[in-house]
Amino acid sequence: MKIPTTLKHKPVIVSENYEQVDGRLARNTDAKALSLGLIQGNDGGKANLSAKVWRSTGENWSSESEEMPLHRVLDMSILICRSLAHFREAYRYELLYDPQEPIIDRVALQGSAMTVAICTDNERIHEDMKLFSQALSDDDEMISERLRMLSRILKDMGY
Structure with missing residues (x-):
């Protein structure tokens, strides 16, 4: 079709x-x-x-069916990558994040910054962090394959 x-x-x-x-x-x-x-x-x-x-x-x-502007697709990719980087080191925290500092990163974009943070408004954040971490672990091979391919393509393009 x-x-x-x-x-x-x-x-x-x-x-x-x-x-x-x-x-x-x-x-x-x-x-x-x-x-x-x-x-x-x-x-x-x-x-x-x-x-x-x-x-x-x-x-x-x-x-x-979903439609997104290309810059938003790239912003989503940035959000994914910063989240993956956080979860690689999250084992250091009892709750998989520091409740005193829930902001993971501020990514500078066109005069401002996109905040990447743990959603502390989520009433089940502690359980959901564990579930999210486990899902990332379960999907590691699939995600890593795509990130390696993306990295290769970006390098070929000069980025």
Whole structure:
């Protein structure tokens, strides 16, 4: 089933076999494709870049398909990487973080900084930190493979 090309998101680059590589959900996922494309913004008709996860039940494309501006995808990648770095050293803390200093990092971006922090408003944060840490451990091979590939591509691009 080909992804639609007549919606607000106009696919330019696609991975239409994403369901085959969707981590632990591979071959059993509703995330069927990924695309990078254009979305018509309200900036005087200016097109903006976006990324989209296309979800399908097999019959129809889902309204739960997600679209994000490319900078947001990269910001999410930064958040993931800083979180992974935290959890590599989290064993040093009884609660897997320092309750006195829940901020993990402040990442400078265009004149300000993105705060990366433990969500201390979560009433179950102590249990959830353990679950999150275990899930990262369980998925380490899959995540590491993708990070190594991303690192290789970034180095090839001169970053």
